Amino acid sequence: MPEMVQLIERRASDRHSLMLRAAKVLTPAGEWVCNVREVSETGLRLRFFHDLPEDRYLLLELTNGERYPLEVMWRKDDLLGGRFAAPIDVAQFIAEPNPHPRRQLRVRLRGSALVTTGGRDYRAQLVDLSQQGARIELGSQLDPLQVVRLEVPGLPLRFGQVRWRDGFAHGLFFDRPMRLDEFARHIHAVQARPAPPPQVDTATRYG
Numbered sequence: 001m002p003e004m005v006q007l008i009e010r011r012a013s014d015r016h017s018l019m020l021r022a023a024k025v026l027t028p029a030g031e032w033v034c035n036v037r038e039v040s041e042t043g044l045r046l047r048f049f050h051d052l053p054e055d056r057y058l059l060l061e062l063t064n065g066e067r068y069p070l071e072v073m074w075r076k077d078d079l080l081g082g083r084f085a086a087p088i089d090v091a092q093f094i095a096e097p098n099p100h101p102r103r104q105l106r107v108r109l110r111g112s113a114l115v116t117t118g119g120r121d122y123r124a125q126l127v128d129l130s131q132q133g134a135r136i137e138l139g140s141q142l143d144p145l146q147v148v149r150l151e152v153p154g155l156p157l158r159f160g161q162v163r164w165r166d167g168f169a170h171g172l173f174f175d176r177p178m179r180l181d182e183f184a185r186h187i188h189a190v191q192a193r194p195a196p197p198p199q200v201d202t203a204t205r206y207g
Contacts, residue, residue, distance in 0.1 A: 021035060022180055029191065034184070043083040057072070058072060069084070107187050117146055117148040125137045134172045158174050159176075
């Protein structure tokens with residue numbers, strides 16, 4: 001009996017709570033945002049903000065790009081328990097080392113978008129999305145700090161400005177960041193929609 005008590009205590013002490021750690025899981029159907037609620041060297045517990053992924057095997061990706069293969073062991077309500085393919089370094093998982101400045105979780109998406117600025121509409125391609133901004137590609141070059149309106153099917157209308165430009169790729173910064181839960185639900189809604197047909201970039205001037 002003392003050995004069993006010690007084993008339970010050791011298992012409890014080996015689990016680390018990460019209530020606010022955002023991550024995403026990759027499946028053949030898309031990328032899904034979640035919270036890492038608890039982690040140990042052998043597995044973790046994830047919380048989702050929408051229907052749980054149905055796949056048995058998932059790939060967890062942290063904001064620093066590190067990936068961990070998972071096998072789903074159980075599901076209950078909005079929680080999912082996964083087992084790592086091999087024991088991990090929990091300290092490194094928690095520290096999430098990154099040679100670059102830490103940034104918010106970004107989800108890779110491919111979809112049509114409409115950008116309006118300066119009285120003109122631009123057909124664009126959405127590349128990725130975060131709580132605070134988006135990366136888009138379009139056939140014209142916008143100026144940094146230019147104020148824009150972004151329309152993406154399945155997402156609420158977003159307003160912001162051009163933060164950077166690299167060729168025809170543009171980084172947008174929203175004037176109102178999304179909460180993690182609404183971000184996760186929007187991502188789920190967008191990826192659940194049928195893929196739109198490809199569109200040619202056009203610009204229309206009003207007035």
